Amino acid sequence: METIVFYVFSAFMILSALMVITVHNPVRAAFFLVLTFFSSAAVWLLLEAEFLAIILIIVYVGAVMVLFLFVVMMLDVNLAELKKGFVKNLPLAVIVALAMFAMIFMVVGGEQFGVQNFAVPERHAADYSNVSALGQLLYTEYVYSFEIAAVILLVGIVAAISLTLRRRPNTRHQKVEDQVAVKGADRLRVVKVESQPRKHTIDNAEVKK
Amino acid sequence: MNFVTPDFMPAMPEIFLLSMVCVIMIIDLFLKDESRGATYVLSLIALIATAFLSFSNFSTESITTFNGSFILDPMATILKIAICIIVVGVFIYAKDYLKDRNMYKGEYFTLGLFGVLGMMVMVSAGNFLTVYLGLELLSLSMYAMIAMQRDSIVASEAAMKYFILGAIASGILLYGMSMVYGVTGSLDLATINKAVSGADRVVMSFGLVFIILGVAFKLGAVPFHMWMPDVYHGSPTSVTLYIASAPKIAAFAMMYRLLVDGLAGMQADWQMILIILSVLSMVFGNIVAIAQTNIKRMLAYSTISHVGFIIMGVVAGTQAGYGAAMFYAIVYAIMSVAGFGMIILLSRAGFEAENIEDFRGLNQRSPWFAFVMMAIMFSMAGVPPFLGFWAKIAVLQEAINSGFLWLAIVGVMASVIGAFYYLRVIKAVYFDKPTDETPIQASMDIRLTLSLNGMAILAFGLYPTALITLCISAFA
Structure with missing residues (x-):
């Protein structure tokens, strides 16, 4: 199965x-x-x-x-632009690729890394936890590498921000603190409007005349 | 599972530097543009303190900690101190250049410090994983530093080229490492070294080829040098200064760790590959440099030829040979940082002194800096009594001692060819009429550092024994 x-x-x-x-x-x-x-x-x-x-x-x-x-x-x-010269270079590319493939296959093919060279891995018990095994290794044996990997991520953040952050004085952006502190009176202005007859009633009256 | 807390003391400089970078990053966040100088001063303090900590951590024996992923030996200590001091010089030269071009941001310094951390990790790496992670930390910082000049098309192009080619090279390096891991079943360099004799030679050499390819790319040896002229030329000079100097020391250390610490049993195999790289780099670099009119490109090709010499020292395959190669790497970094420092000295807001013509008649404008320029160029060409001469002679001597006489002859011929383009710059400096009469505007700290740097080239050239014995003692 x-x-x-x-x-x-x-x-x-x-x-x-x-x-x-x-x-x-x-x-x-x-x-x-x-x-x-x-x-x-x-x-x-x-x-x-x-x-x-x-x-x-x-x-x-x-x-x-x-x-x-x-x-x-x-x-x-x-795509047409990318494919330009594809057919022209194809024969050479195929030859190089095949030669590379043959050489790599000779080295890493079945002889060295075949199944017969390795013992069958033992089955783990049902209560075996993959996560805890990984965690134990990561935080003990590989803690140094783990920390450096974290620093690399930090560099990634710094790099991404420094490459994309552009302060422009005339951009319009939200001011969250002002939005939170806003009062009803700031947003809503009550305007007194004098009452007057509806427009269409006037029109109707004119038609009737 | 019994877990012993690793000894943190050997890694103290790295831990200190990382904490300092984080602190500097947070402080920089709250600084206004006019007080950005604080970031600069703090970065310098962090570097000097790290160098001092490395110095106080010196031990004549090789100490490993973190389950073998960290090695502290004399070579690591010396190279860490050299890297820190050179990056101090880089930051001092770069400051005014960045200010004049509206690029004076805290990120240049924080990314630069992260790069230094990456180099230090590479220098004292004890297994494949740390070699790779240190390399990535350094490379990522460098890609970002180059791309920081967003409005310049050449800089973006340089960053793009470097990033894509660097990623491919890292992939190839990892592929080679996976092969070696597949055979030896270990990532630890010391364990691999013990397992080499019993391991399958075919797969091992297959992995070795890929590993060397990755290292050669990072060093910039021919035929994996294509990125160097474009990247050196395209990056802002403040960044070229950085990528052209200290990372080559780290790349040498990476080569040493991988090939000697990890694969010493394969010496006969890697020696042959390195000889090809060395000959091609020395000859090709020096010949193509003759055709350059842009001084940044010229220095890039000159770097390629210097890399050939560094590799020659490793080819020798003896303790003294590694010492000579290490000496060459440090000397190269000192000369390179001074060479690019000269370009910055002559540049000013809105003007880049990046052509050889811009150096014409420097003697009339400033006899002192004309002399410094002469010292740098003579040293790169390998003329006594300057420092570069001793580096070349040490490497050549070790190559001859190990029986590679013809390799040494090729090296000498290549440097004779190379002398032409260095002398051409000196001719422009001393015998040509100046085309640009503007007085040099560089600030006092740049002048002082550059003078010191030039004096170091002369002084160490007059008394070379101290530095050479230090480098050779690292491998004894």
């Missing part, structure tokens, strides 16, 4: 990954990438890495891909 599930999801993963690079429409490509992430999350679940599988879906599918779709839809990507 597990083997069948594995092969189904792996097939999905490979097929959708191929579709990502062959499909013409960038939005479709993005959706195929989502499918790739889903299938690899499923494969991770089979490896008992539940936490990572869920994080993959939450972070990549939920946040990164949605952002990516936004960008793809907002930017008007000219």
